[in-house]
Amino acid sequence: MSPDASWSFAPGIVVALVVYVVVYVWRWRQSRAPGEPHPPSVWRLIAFLTGVAAFGIALLSPVDTLGEQILAMHMVQHVLLLDVAPILVILGFTKVLLRPATRRIHTIEKKAGFLASPLFAVFLYTGAMWIWHIPALYNAAAEHSAVHLLEHISFTGAGFLYWWHLLSPVSTRLRRDGMTPIVYMLSTKVTVGFLGILLTFAPDAIYEFYKDQPEYWGLSPTSDQALAGAIMAVExxxxxxxxxxxxxxxxxxxxxxxxxxxxxxxxxxxGPAAERPASEPAAPEPAAGKPAASEPAAGEPAASERAPG
Structure with a gap:
């Protein structure tokens, strides 16, 4: 039996993605006007468009439909929303593109307090993955569209906040010098990767919703779960x-x-100390033991007192 691999054209998502692309392209072209010293490059445009395409693949393509039948495809959807799409979209921004909103971003960050801190981003990123993979919540997300939507919002929000601190073109509270960014990243990648390893080597399938699904592509519930865990860990x-x-x-x-x-x-x-006017040459210093040219030696009459030769 083959799974349903149809596209899911949700009108709201389609409209939102189109609006994002139109606004970005308009701002990108505006920022490349003559006279702009730091215009955004073409690869920034490509990164943003690829990120929007990743959102489209996760939410509109057969990946979304297959995720309701195969756990491994549901995991593909999660990593697209949590990592791939946010990374590419954020890489599409530059200071010039964000210039009208930079002050507002800093104001929002200050008002948000701890919620905008790197530590909260670590907790949110790790917590979103671990909490939503609790069997009761995972089953609820698979069975109810409203819970599934909340799950997607959680992953997308956590991914954007987490990667914003690392990749944002404007300054954030995360120090980007030394080992700080690497420690920040390792604190999440190791913990989430460990969750993937647990799912990969779990002896039994733990999600009741997927236990009841036919064995599409020859995947039993246990092997499907192991594949999903491997996808998470490798990603x-x-x-x-x-x-x-x-x-x-x-x-x-x-x-x-x-x-x-x-x-x-x-x-x-x-520069100023090294420069000296050409009309004011430095006077040479007298040699050691010799009087200056303007001073007579001891016992010798001055030049004005000497008889003409």
């Missing part, structure tokens, strides 16, 4: 590796920029 490891490489390259780039700024500042500071 967390792959994303962690890519993110560490990206953070390392960014750290080197920022360090190089800091060195260039320091050299420029030093050159400007030394």
């Amino acid at each position: 967390q490891a792959v994303v962690m590796g890519i993110a560490i490489a990206f953070l390392f390259v960014r750290m080197l780039d920022e360090s190089e920029k800091a060195d260039v700024r320091a050299e420029r500042f030093a050159d400007r500071a030394e």
